[in-house]
Amino acid sequence: MDPSQDNPIIRFKAFFWALAVFGFFGLLLAVIALNNRKAPPSLEDVVAVKRYETRAKVDADQQANFSYKMVEEGKTVQVPPHDVFAHVGKVLSQSKPAAVERPECVIPGSPTQKKMEAEAANAAPVVIKENDANAPIDPAVMEAGKTSFAICMACHGPEGNGVAGLAPPLAGSEWVVGPVENPIRIVLRGLGGPLSVKGLDYNLPAPMVAAAYLTDDQIASVLTYVRNSFGNKASAVTADQVKAYRGEVGQPALKATDLKAPK
Ligand code: HEC
Incomplete structure (x- = not known):
């Protein structure tokens, strides 16, 4: 076996x-x-989970209930909080660089400045109609002009006779009573360099700075005032005539050669 x-x-x-x-x-x-x-699960874990839930709920509530109102091209848009920074960035990147709105900030010789010069050169020259030199002048306009003249007075003197070493006279000046575009453009852009007024040659140390912050109405009235005070007699200046030259604001100060030759 x-x-x-x-x-x-x-x-x-x-x-x-x-x-x-x-x-x-x-x-x-x-x-x-x-x-x-x-x-x-530990107590910490339980609390952490609860905290995440609460956080998510608060975020959702905030998004539903708040949103930042931002003004964009004149209209108000609702932007949820978490998008605000992205939105601000978008708006900033789309907006024009500040330099273009403030031409005095443009770097001389830069492509931007060359472009702006070319644009200015190509712009059609402004043609405005002179008002009737014999039409009566509105006393209210003269009154308003006299108030604004306080600015000019600081340099041109209370009677517009000029101040030695500071500014030439406005009284009897061919630039004041001549073509209306000259004084308008001088106030909007300022004036510098050699200048002849009433047969006297000036070359003042400091140029006249622009007073473009004045409104069209204020410039119109102050120029109507200087054109019809201190023995001057010329047509009234209207706000529309000033407005026609607003586009020049910010360009470099004028030189006598940029102006229309007064007779
Ligand atoms: C900071 C001083 C100053 C102020 C303020 C000033 N000007 Fe002038 N203004 C001058 C100087 C300087 C000149 C001469 C510029 C040059 O030499 O090219 C001048 C020239 C002029 C001229 C051409 C020359 C002439 O005498 O006619 C006119 C017009 C004129 N200014 C008008 C005004 C008016 C209007 C105001 C007020 C809105 C004003 N100015 C404010 C300094 C000033």
């Missing part, structure tokens, strides 16, 4: 193998299960 038939261990070899394999996989599964066992 085969001795192995007597050995139960050998007889049940397959059974023991199955037991060993089963046991091994069972142990493996147990180890994996133990490793994957979730620890109960």
Whole structure:
């Protein structure tokens, strides 16, 4: 008889193998299960989750209830808070550089300045109609002009006779009573360099600075006033005539040669 038939261990070899394999996989599964066992959430975790939820809700509420109003091209647009910076950046990048709005800030010789010069040279010359020199002058306009004349008086003197070393006279000046565009442009742009007034040659140390901050009405009235005071007699200046030259504001100060020759 085969001795192995007597050995139960050998007889049940397959059974023991199955037991060993089963046991091994069972142990493996147990180890994996133990490793994957979730620890109960800590108090910190619970609080953190709650905090994120609250934060998300507050953000959503803010977006729904607040938005920053921004004025863009005259209309008001609603911008959610988180977009404000992006929006401001967009508006800034689209807006014209400040230098173009303030030509005095343009760097001399820069491409911007050359472009602006070319544009100014190509612009059609302004032609305005002179008013009737014999038409009566509105006393209210003269009154308003006298008030604004305080500015001019500082340099040109209270009677418009000029101040030595500071400014030439306005009384009897061909620039004042001549073509109306001359005094308008002088006030809008300023005037510098050698200048002849009433047959006298001036070359003053400091130029006249522009007074373009005055309104069209104020410039019209002050020029009507100087053209009809101190013995001067010339047509009234209207706000429309001043407005016609507004486009020149910011260009460099005029020189006598830029002006229309007075007769
Ligand atoms: C800061 C001093 C100053 C002020 C203020 C001033 N001017 Fe002048 N003005 C001058 C100077 C300087 C000249 C001569 C510029 C030159 O030499 O090229 C002049 C020239 C003129 C001229 C041409 C020359 C002449 O005498 O006729 C007119 C017109 C004139 N100014 C009008 C005015 C008016 C109008 C105001 C007020 C709105 C005014 N000015 C304010 C300094 C000034």
